[in-house]
Amino acid sequence: MSGSSTPTESTSSPGELQPSTMLDTSDMMFSLEGLQSDEQRRVLDMVVQIRKCGLEGDLSLPQIVVCGDQSAGKSSVLEAITRVPFPRNDGLCTRYATEISLRCAASESLTIKVIPDKARPASEQEQIKQFVQAIANFDELPRVMDAAMAVMGISKGDANNPSTRAFARDVLSIEIAGPSQPQLTLVDIPGLIATSTRGVTKADVDMVAEITDHYIKQPRTICLAVVCATNDYANQKILEKVRDVDPDGDRTLGVITKPDGPSEGSGSQKNFIDLANNMDIFFKLGWHVLKNRSYEERDFSIEERDIAEAAFFRTTSWNTLSPDCLGVDTLRTRLCTLLFEHIKRELPQLHKELESQLDKNRNEHELLGVRRSTAIECKTYLAQMSQEFHSICTAAVKGQYEGSYFLTDVDPNFSLDAPSTLARTRAVIQTLNIQFEEDIRLNGHKYQISMPPIHEDDDDVQNEDETDKDEEFQWPRSLRPKGKDDPIQMSQAEAVKWVGRVIQQSRGRELIGNFNPLLIHALFWEQSENWKNYAKSHVKMVSSVCNRFLRNLLRDTCPKDVANRLWGLRIEPDLKKRDQAAYKELDLLLSELQEFISNYNHYYADTITKRRQQRQQAVLKKAMKAATTVTIDRYGAEVTIVDTVTAIANFTLATKPDMNEFACEEALDGLFAIYKVMQKVFVANVTTQVIERHIIRGLENIFSPVVVNSLEASQAEALALEPSNTRRHRAYLEEQIKKLEEGHEIFQSVM
The missing domain is CATH 1.20.120 (Four Helix Bundle (Hemerythrin (Met), subunit A))
Incomplete structure (x- = not known):
């Protein structure tokens, strides 16, 4: 799985482990046990428990990611920090992200599993999730890693096999538990590839870049940007990438490997020493220097590796640097301190994001209503x-x-x-x-x-006045019969003619x-x-x-x-x-x-009677008016005289209309x-x-x-009945809510 492909790191055949192969190695436990104080353990343990809830995909959790170009020595850095003897070989490089979790537990165990890429089909994800193996000896590590690669569908050098791939977005999870282990998680990702070669396609190059971007752009990730002293750092792509996502260097720690590569006193060595002094590419977290095993040191144990590293820094120009930025022991202490301080700063916002995500998922789950998977549930x-x-x-x-x-x-x-x-x-x-x-x-x-x-x-x-219509409450007339709003105007004479027809x-x-x-x-x-x-x-x-x-x-x-x-x-x-x-x-x-x-x-009947009487009254009024005279009597008073005979005659003549x-x-x-x-x-x-x-x-x-x-x-x-996609979404939300509630309880209990 891991290990750099550089000759200085390749010392044994594929699958061969270093001498310390038993899981219970007191020297490894002793070197890690003192890394964290009680306060650090308590804070880091909380993040570990939240991570165990499976919330990495929903919340950006604090973590340390080891990143760099291919053959920069990333896996050797990881091995030096974790004391896990990964298999190394000339042709072997990191082909997937590897998450190494050191956990404090009552008993010792080493569990390996594969976390599938979420973009895979559901059937493939279920199959990959079934891969879980526990081993008691590091001698079994190469075999388990080969099996994990097979589950991921990664080729082992067979470029002609179309059913395999060179890299995968799946994650290999290695959890090492023990009573003296610190709470620490580090992630090793594939090295950036400069160009496609035999067995490595352009798509593979792009995939590795995407994997790197996915990890380093997360705002709570501390980036261990590994650069190799045998190659001009201006040509190493990782520095450009971390500066893009972390322009102020707030969460990037530079690590220089293979410091024995440049000749003593050479300009190249001086340039890298200046780099380590934060004089060229500035990171607020600074730089650190590690010496990997050379080819001659390929059989060294982890302890012998540390001794050789310490001797190298005492006897070379690198000793001009502060001892705090030299060697793996100070790097482990430095990382734990950095991670602890980083987590303390991020906890309030992390807690806020957790609460927000929990509320969002609860609301979305509430919108789905109650479960409807059976006839009884549907009817209820x-x-x-x-x-x-x-x-x-x-x-x-x-x-x-x-x-x-x-x-x-x-x-x-x-x-x-x-x-x-x-x-x-x-x-x-x-x-x-x-x-x-x-x-x-x-x-x-x-x-x-x-x-x-x-x-x-x-x-x-x-005969109503229609002017009142506009004063009434009316909705738009779009649904009324078109062209029927205005009656046809007709005089009384025209009405009589209409009726006559x-x-x-x-x-x-x-x-x-x-x-x-x-x-x-x-x-x-x-x-x-x-x-x-x-x-x-x-x-x-x-x-x-x-x-x-x-x-x-x-x-x-x-x-x-x-x-x-x-x-x-x-x-x-x-x-x-x-x-x-x-x-x-x-x-x-x-x-x-x-x-x-x-x-x-x-x-x-009343209306007809009234209308007849109205017409007769009008005729009578007219007849009487015609038979009425007004005179002035001798006293000068006005006297109205109605000639009833004339009035009756006039009325009689007027009430003899045309029968039609x-x-x-x-x-x-x-x-x-x-x-x-x-x-x-x-x-x-x-x-x-x-x-x-x-x-x-x-x-x-x-x-x-x-x-x-x-x-x-x-x-x-x-x-x-719920559609299958709704049932899946409900199950997903319920799982997420459960995880987030567990995380909430962890926060409440610790804070």
């Missing part, structure tokens, strides 16, 4: 949801606007485009009914006939001077022909209001997938049935208007009377028998607990 869910639906719908239909649903985002303009307006369904229906009555009363008649009123306070519809067309066997009894019906049918369009527009408008209200209510009370199924399978078919019944009832009312009119309302004109006037009187009666009856019938009976009444019972109770198991599943 539908029953609960239907109670809320039924309760709100009942209140909306009855006009009892109590509760938050009716008090949210109330539109002061009461616009039909506002959901809050539609929620007040009864108020909307009442307003629409009032508007329908006004439309029929003011514009429902075909002809606007100018006739003298029966008396001064008469409210006859034919109809009389002529409807002659029967009646005597001259009389008219066919069906004449009034014919006049009424023509005068009321606009009622049909107004009534159908009104039914359409009310149906649309109910339709949109129920859609909004579904959207607000259940998930989108359930709302769509409930709408398509239950509510929309029921609404269509209601519409069909309403239009059928309306057609029946309209057809009855075309039949023989039956009327038992005294208003009809008389019939026309009588017919108009009958039309006015019956139209007013039938207009009120029609409006009442449409609003009660059509709107109320078929559209409004029982609207709340479309989806109620009674309906849910009658559903069969298959029907309940068809309506509410």
